[in-house]
Amino acid sequence: MNSNRYNFKKVEEKWQKFWDQNKTFSSKVDINKKKFYCLEMFPYPSGKIHMGHVRNYTIGDVLSRYKILQGFNVLHPMGWDAFGMPAENAARENNLDPKDWTNQNISTMKNQLKKLGLSIDWDREISTCSEDYYKHQQLFFLELLEKGLVYRKENYVNWDPIDETVLANEQVIDGKGWRSGAVVERKKLNQWFFNISKFSQKLLDDLEELNEWPNKVKVMQKNWIGKSYGCEVNFKIEGDIPVSEIKCFTTRPDTLFGFSFLAISADHEISKFFVNDKEFNNFKKECSKTGTTEEAIAMGEKIGFKTNLLAINPLNPKQKVPVYFANFVLMDYGFGAVFGCPAHDQRDFDFAKKYKLEIKTVVRPKDKDNNYEVIDKAYDGDGIIINSEFLNGLKVPEESIIKTIDILEKKKFGKKQINFRLKDWGVSRQRYWGCPIPVAYDNDGKVIAIPKKDLPVKLPENVDLNAKGNPLNTKNDWKKVNVNGKDLVRETDTLDTFVCSSWYYLRFCSPKENDYGFNQQEIDYWMPVDQYIGGIEHAILHLLYSRFFMKALGFKNKKFNIEEPFKGLFTQGMVCHETYKDQNNNWISPEEIEIRGKKYYKKNDPNSIVVVGPSESMSKSKKNVIDPESIINNYGADSVRLFILSDSPPEKDVQWSEQGMVSSFKFIQKLWMLHSKIKNKLSDKSDVKDEDLEFNKFTNQLINKISGNLESFSYNVIIAGMYETYNFLIKHIEKNINKNNLLENYTKILTAFSPVVPHLTSECLIDIGFNDKLKWPIVNKEYLQQENIEYVVQINGRKRANVKAEKDLNEESILNIAKNEKLLDKYLKNKSIKKIIFVKNRLINILVNE
RNA sequence: GGGCGAGUGGCGGAAUUGGUAGACGCGUUGGUCUUAGGAACCAAUAGUGCAAGCUGUGAAGGUUCGAGUCCUUUCUCGCCUACCA
Numbered sequence: 001m002n003s004n005r006y007n008f009k010k011v012e013e014k015w016q017k018f019w020d021q022n023k024t025f026s027s028k029v030d031i032n033k034k035k036f037y038c039l040e041m042f043p044y045p046s047g048k049i050h051m052g053h054v055r056n057y058t059i060g061d062v063l064s065r066y067k068i069l070q071g072f073n074v075l076h077p078m079g080w081d082a083f084g085m086p087a088e089n090a091a092r093e094n095n096l097d098p099k100d101w102t103n104q105n106i107s108t109m110k111n112q113l114k115k116l117g118l119s120i121d122w123d124r125e126i127s128t129c130s131e132d133y134y135k136h137q138q139l140f141f142l143e144l145l146e147k148g149l150v151y152r153k154e155n156y157v158n159w160d161p162i163d164e165t166v167l168a169n170e171q172v173i174d175g176k177g178w179r180s181g182a183v184v185e186r187k188k189l190n191q192w193f194f195n196i197s198k199f200s201q202k203l204l205d206d207l208e209e210l211n212e213w214p215n216k217v218k219v220m221q222k223n224w225i226g227k228s229y230g231c232e233v234n235f236k237i238e239g240d241i242p243v244s245e246i247k248c249f250t251t252r253p254d255t256l257f258g259f260s261f262l263a264i265s266a267d268h269e270i271s272k273f274f275v276n277d278k279e280f281n282n283f284k285k286e287c288s289k290t291g292t293t294e295e296a297i298a299m300g301e302k303i304g305f306k307t308n309l310l311a312i313n314p315l316n317p318k319q320k321v322p323v324y325f326a327n328f329v330l331m332d333y334g335f336g337a338v339f340g341c342p343a344h345d346q347r348d349f350d351f352a353k354k355y356k357l358e359i360k361t362v363v364r365p366k367d368k369d370n371n372y373e374v375i376d377k378a379y380d381g382d383g384i385i386i387n388s389e390f391l392n393g394l395k396v397p398e399e400s401i402i403k404t405i406d407i408l409e410k411k412k413f414g415k416k417q418i419n420f421r422l423k424d425w426g427v428s429r430q431r432y433w434g435c436p437i438p439v440a441y442d443n444d445g446k447v448i449a450i451p452k453k454d455l456p457v458k459l460p461e462n463v464d465l466n467a468k469g470n471p472l473n474t475k476n477d478w479k480k481v482n483v484n485g486k487d488l489v490r491e492t493d494t495l496d497t498f499v500c501s502s503w504y505y506l507r508f509c510s511p512k513e514n515d516y517g518f519n520q521q522e523i524d525y526w527m528p529v530d531q532y533i534g535g536i537e538h539a540i541l542h543l544l545y546s547r548f549f550m551k552a553l554g555f556k557n558k559k560f561n562i563e564e565p566f567k568g569l570f571t572q573g574m575v576c577h578e579t580y581k582d583q584n585n586n587w588i589s590p591e592e593i594e595i596r597g598k599k600y601y602k603k604n605d606p607n608s609i610v611v612v613g614p615s616e617s618m619s620k621s622k623k624n625v626i627d628p629e630s631i632i633n634n635y636g637a638d639s640v641r642l643f644i645l646s647d648s649p650p651e652k653d654v655q656w657s658e659q660g661m662v663s664s665f666k667f668i669q670k671l672w673m674l675h676s677k678i679k680n681k682l683s684d685k686s687d688v689k690d691e692d693l694e695f696n697k698f699t700n701q702l703i704n705k706i707s708g709n710l711e712s713f714s715y716n717v718i719i720a721g722m723y724e725t726y727n728f729l730i731k732h733i734e735k736n737i738n739k740n741n742l743l744e745n746y747t748k749i750l751t752a753f754s755p756v757v758p759h760l761t762s763e764c765l766i767d768i769g770f771n772d773k774l775k776w777p778i779v780n781k782e783y784l785q786q787e788n789i790e791y792v793v794q795i796n797g798r799k800r801a802n803v804k805a806e807k808d809l810n811e812e813s814i815l816n817i818a819k820n821e822k823l824l825d826k827y828l829k830n831k832s833i834k835k836i837i838f839v840k841n842r843l844i845n846i847l848v849n850e
Numbered sequence: 851g852g853g854c855g856a857g858u859g860g861c862g863g864a865a866u867u868g869g870u871a872g873a874c875g876c877g878u879u880g881g882u883c884u885u886a887g888g889a890a891c892c893a894a895u896a897g898u899g900c901a902a903g904c905u906g907u908g909a910a911g912g913u914u915c916g917a918g919u920c921c922u923u924u925c926u927c928g929c930c931u932a933c934c935a
Contacts, residue, residue, distance in 0.1 A: 216854055216930085223853065226934065250935060263935090302933080328933040338935040346851080347933055421934055539930085646875070647862050655862065659876060666889095667875090708866080717864070720874035727874090792870050797916045799870055837915050843869055845915055 006672035008636030012759045016117055025068075025119045027075045029525045036072035037526050038064045039505055039566075041534030041542075042079045045105035046086060049112045051575040051618055051644070051656065052535070054628045058641045059572055059650050059715065060533045061118045065755035066710045068119065069776035075526050077508040078113065078120045080106050082129035083497045088433045092465045098433045099461075102129055112629055117637045117758055124511045128500035129433070133507065135456030136517030137499060138438040140553065142449050145439075149195045149552050152447065155426060159187035164469035166430040186288060191428040192437060192493065196548045200225055200420040203547055212568035214651075217539045224540050226421025231405045233339065233414040235262055238320065239309035241273040246311065246323070249334030249419050253408060254400035257388035258341040258362040259319065260352060262311040263304065263326035265336040271325065280305055280325070287327040302351045303327050311339075314413035315404075316389070326351060334419055342378065349378040362388050363396050425545065427496045432463055432471040434494030440481050441489050448488055450481070457490070501542055502549035505529050505565055520559060532566040539571070570713060573653040575644070577624040579613035587623040590658075615655055626656055638757040639665040645756065646719040667723070668760060674730055675764045678746055681733055682768060692741045693783075698728055699745040700783035706752050707779070715756075722753055743768065748777040792843035793818045795827040811838040818844060 019025060040060040043053055064076040080102075087098040094101070106127060113120070126133055144150045158167040162180035166189070177184055196203075204225050207218045230251035237246055246262065264270065266284045274280040283305040304324035313319040321340075328347055329338055342352035342359040352359050364372035365383045372386070385394040390407075394400035408414040428437070436457040438450040450457055460478040463471040472478065472492040479490045503517065509526040510519035546565050554560040580588040582602065593610060594603045602608035618625045631640055643664035648654040702725055709718045729749075733742070747765070751774050754761040765774070786807060791814060793801045801823040805814055815836060818824055831848040838844050 219854060220930065223931070228934075230935080248935075252935080326933095328935090330934065333934045340935090345935070347935080350933095419934080536929085649863080652856095652863095657862085657876075660862085663876070705866090714864095716862090717874085720864070723874050790870085794869085794916075797914095802870075835915070837869095839869060843916090845869085847915055 006669050006760070008638065008668065008759070011763045012115075012117060012637050015759045015762050016114060018762075019117075019119075020114075020122075023123070025064075025074075025076060025121050026123055027073065027121050029522055030073050031525065033071075033073035035075065035526055036064075036067040036531075037075045037505075037529045038067065038531050039077070039508070039529045039533070041532070041538065042081050042501070042504060043109065044081045044084060044086070045102055045109055047105050047108065049109050049628055051626055051628055053113075054116065054640060055575055055644050055650075055654065056533060056535070056572055057113065057116060057118055058644050059570070059713075060531075061116070061120075061641075062645070062715060062755040063531055063533075063710070064119045065758060066776070069751065069754070069774055071775070074119075075124075075508065076118075076120055077124040077126075077511075078118070078122065079124075079126035079504060079508065080128065081497065081501050081504075082106065082127045083134075083434045083494075083500055085431060085433065088431065088465060091433075097461070098465075099129065102127075112632075115629070115632050115637055116641070119758075124508050126504065126507050126511050128435075128497070128504065131456045131458055134435040134500070136507070137435050137495070137503070138450075138455050138457060139452060140503065140517060141438060141495070141499075142452060144194065144552055145449060147552075147556055149198065149555060150192060151195065152190055152192055154188045155191050155193075156186045157189050157191070159185045159189075161185055189428075189430075191426050192495075194425040194427055194499075194548070194552070196425045196545075197420060197422050199548055199551045200227070200422045202551055203422075203544065206547070206564055210564060210567075210569070213566075214569060214571055217536070217543065217569060217571065220539045221544055224422065224544065228419050228421075230417055230419060231401075231408060231414050232335070232417045233314060233408060235314065235339065236312040237309055237323065238312065239307065239323075241270060241309065243270050243273075246270070246337050247335040248337045248339045249417060250339060252341065252344065252397075252401070253404040253414070254385060254388075254391060254394065254396060255341040255344045255362050256313060256315045256339070256404065257391065258343045258360045259313045259316075259321060259339055260342055260358040260360060261321050261340040261348075261355075262323045263329050263338050263340055263348075263351070264323065265329040265331040266305075266325050266327065267331040268325070268329075268336045274307070274325075283325060302347065302354060304351060304355060306355070314408065314411065315391075322357075324351075324355070332423055333421065343374040344378055344380055346378040346380070349374075360387060362386060362391075425496075425548070427499055428493040429496055430470040430473075430492070431494055432459070432465065434497060435500060436472070437491040437493050437495055439491045440483060441491070442486060448483055448486075451483065454483075498541060498545050499549075502545045503553075505532075505546070523562065527562050528565055528567045531568040531570060533570045533572060535574070536571040543569070570651070572650050573648065574617040575656055576615045576653050577618050577626060577656045578615050579622050579624045581611045581613060583609045583611075587621075589623040590626060617653070618656070631661065635661060635665040636668065636759075638760050639668050642667065642719060642722075642757055645715045647716065649716050650713050667726070668757065670726060671757075671760060672764075674726060674733075675767070677733055678729070678742065679768060681737070682739055682743055684739065692737050692745075695732060695737065695741060695745050696780070697783045698725075698732075699748050699777075700780050703748060703752050703777045704779045704784055707776075710755070718756060722756070725749060725753075751775070751777055786841070789841045791817075793821065793824060794843060794845040795824070796847055797845060800824055800827055807841060811836060811844070814838065814844050815846070818846065 038060055040056050043049070060076070064074050068074045082102050087102050090096070091098040091101050128134065141150065160167050160177035160180050160182055162182040163177060167177055167184060176182060204222065204227055207221060210218060228251050230249055231253045233248050233250055233253060233256070235246050235248060237243055246264065248262070266287050283303070286303060304326040307323045307325065309323035310320040311323050313321070328351070329336060340348040340351060340357070341362070342348040342357060343361045344363055349359065351357070359374060361372060361374045362385060363379060363383045364370060364386050365379065365381060370386045382396050385391045385396060385400050391400065391404060394403055405414070405416050409416065436459060438455060438457045440448050440450060442448060460472070460475050463475055465471055467474050470492055472494070479492065481488050481490050506518040506523055506527065510522040513519045543566070550562050550565050554562065577590065580590070580593055580600065582588055588602065588610065592603055594601050600610035600612055602610060616622060616624060628640070639661070643661045644654065646664060647657070647660055702721060706718050706721055709715065709721070746768070747770060750761045750764050754774065789805050789807055791803050791805050792799055793803055801821050803817050803821050805817050819828060828846070828848065833846055833848055835847040836844065
């Protein structure tokens with residue numbers, strides 16, 4: 001083995017230790033320096049880091065290191081999203097304390113992250129499950145309670161009757177509890193809610209200012225908030241129940257004359273008059289059977305239960321139509337009631353067909369006459385109102401809707417209304433491993449806030465996780481609390497873990513602040529996060545909750561003026577790998593596979609059959625995961641960083657490939673060999689040339705290009721630039737070159753590479769005696785310009801030749817040069833020139849008569 | 851059903867925003883060195899043709915001196931979302 005071989009293990013350990021001991025990446029407020037807050041979504045401490053983390057944190061690290069080199073005061077922290085159910089489950093399985101399990105994982109994963117050589121200020125490390133963190137969160141909760149942004153109401157939950165616990169939607173599989181297998185019931189429970197819908201409009205409006213966010217994410221949030229303009233309409237009811245009116249929300253009041261039934265949700269308040277009706281109860285059961293998720297519902301049949309009630313059309317009081325309970329009406333949107341206009345709404349159409357209700361056409365397309373009739377499909381396009389008495393002739397949609405609302409308002413049958421889809425955020429979780437909600441109840445069930453001086457409300461230790469239900473609920477000694485001499489019972493729900501991640505970026509600004517969740521001066525300096533980096537899967541929930549949390553903290557608080565937490569957002573793609581199965585259709589992991597020639601076998605089993613499946617996002621269930629730690633051990637952090645960035649643009653999915661990984665590793669070795677050659681050259685005594693224009697140009701163009709690529713997250717192109725640089729240098733240093741010039745250019749090149757491969761470049765730099773503080777090289781623009789331009793010569797728009805010319809020559813000169821080019825003779829001889837298109841320093845297009 | 855995005859060699863992907871399409875890497879082929887090579891190095895690599903050339907960025911039109919890039923129509927794939935009245 002070559003003794004000169006790059007020993008990544010030694011070098012990487014050395015530099016990681018150096019950065020640690022020198023606190024190279026520690027950060028503090030410095031009002032004289034421009035700050036840059038770079039944040040990656042913090043991980044859940046599930047056990048080990050995965051390739052997704054490697055990609056996420058490498059992207060963030062490249063950016064942070066670049067910003068440091070540019071002279072920014074960079075805040076680049078890391079912490080742990082440490083509360084959550086996996087800890088409870090793992091603890092139960094292994095008979096551990098969730099806290100111990102979590103802290104073990106944190107320590108493992110921290111070591112793994114350190115091996116990646118990340119530029120993280122570890123002094124700011126936080127963990128959401130520490131009392132030191134969640135006590136502040138409890139205080140925020142009480143503040144929001146005081147401001148009226150937190151409230152309690154009854155709401156439906158998925159209830160597992162065997163485990164006596166509430167299940168999240170994703171824990172309900174085919175209508176059954178994932179652990180117990182019991183049929184899940186819908187149960188009404190008192191739950192805590194954050195009043196996020198109060199900020200619907202604000203959350204929507206402020207999206208406009210987030211111009212460093214991917215449009216895709218903004219669109220997703222916009223759809224989620226779901227603003228719609230419409231009208232509330234009151235329908236008078238006739239029948240044998242003491243209800244005289246039902247309110248509906250509609251975006252299409254202009255189709256009221258097409259009214260043929262009124263449909264209400266099975267959970268509508270008037271359902272209480274039907275609780276003793278057997279048929280109604282059967283219908284309700286039928287509704288819940290269809291399930292609550294997936295497209296099964298969308299495709300699912302529309303069913304209804306006909307009441308003996310009649311609804312009166314406010315615009316046409318003679319018309320009375322039946323009232324149905326219907327499975328397609330949602331209780332938590334609008335008023336849980338819709339007016340049915342089958343001709344112009346597909347759902348209403350399907351429903352009307354099934355129950356043989358009238359389908360009356362009241363809108364015609366512009367190119368049809370007034371006899372137009374809807375036959376087999378609802379028409380929801382624009383056009384003209386017909387068959388609607390005083391509304392006839394109005395243009396659909398704008399004019400017709402505005403006019404109709406006007407009429408309804410005048411007659412007091414309804415009013416203009418804006419409706420949002422966004423619902424309040426239910427934050428109650430009937431779980432142990434979360435932040436306790438700092439309230440208690442008296443004998444009458446009245447809510448009493450735990451006094452702020454008594455915070456934190458600590459999670460009790462030594463709970464029985466195997467007992468049924470919420471462990472906190474059975475912990476009687478913990479439940480009892482005395483506040484101001486009164487015996488109370490604690491709230492046993494804990495907060496949704498999304499609450500923890502809604503403000504952690506503030507905590508990073510002042511992680512040691514004891515009296516409050518953050519220090520005002522520190523957040524004023526560091527916030528907002530300049531660049532937030534994470535997966536697209538958080539496009540709605542986490543990012544929307546965080547945006548809400550800022551607005552809620554700032555509500556009635558003049559000192560707090562952060563409107564938006566994340567100025568820039570970048571969403572990286574996933575890491576994918578081929579999938580493998582054996583002949584019995586069982587997944588096989590890549591480690592169990594051997595490739596010989598072009599065939600895949602199970603290791604040590606030449607007779608085995610391996611079916612290679614499509615490349616999919618790495619997941620444990622498909623066993624197509626690659627363990628980052630073993631890769632780092634085999635190839636080193638720089639190689640992994642290089643590879644994870646090299647193959648695809650960061651926002652797209654990347655394909656893990658062993659071959660690619662190996663070639664990145666080899667490239668690191670080649671760079672080290674190159675370094676030895678350059679070092680030898682530097683100690684060479686012969687200085688032949690004074691200046692090396694070609695080298696200077698190359699370096700300046702490279703720096704210019706990489707700077708641009710860094711700004712635009714084109715990190716894969718940076719890697720290409722590194723290869724090009726190698727290809728250039730390995731040839732160029734064979735020439736006689738000036739020593740000082742070489743040193744200067746090489747130093748710049750190493751600096752430009754350093755965000756990607758920091759260990760290698762640090763080692764190379766110190767090896768050539770560089771001891772200063774690194775700075776991002778300033779591009780000398782003179783070197784970006786070419787003195788000799790290679791012009792493209794086109795004849796009639798087709799490229800026919802290249803000619804060399806000096807910079808900035810005029811059209812005439814270039815034309816003359818072109819005319820003297822032999823290759824062009826056959827195109828130009830005996831032809832007359834019609835027109836010339838000349839682009840200075842780039843091309844000339846000569847149009848000739850054929 | 852609705853929304854968003856993408857289609858470029860055998861593969862991942864470049865292309866200073868309308869100006870030489872295919873940078874860079876992988877793979878493949880040939881060669882050098884070597885006892886050997888799944889090492890290293892050199893060369894070739896969009897298709898077609900001996901060549902000059904011609905054809906080429908999912909398809910069809912259009913604008914332009916010039917289109918991967920802009921416009922219109924269309925096809926395919928991916929992701930998100932879903933009875934939202």
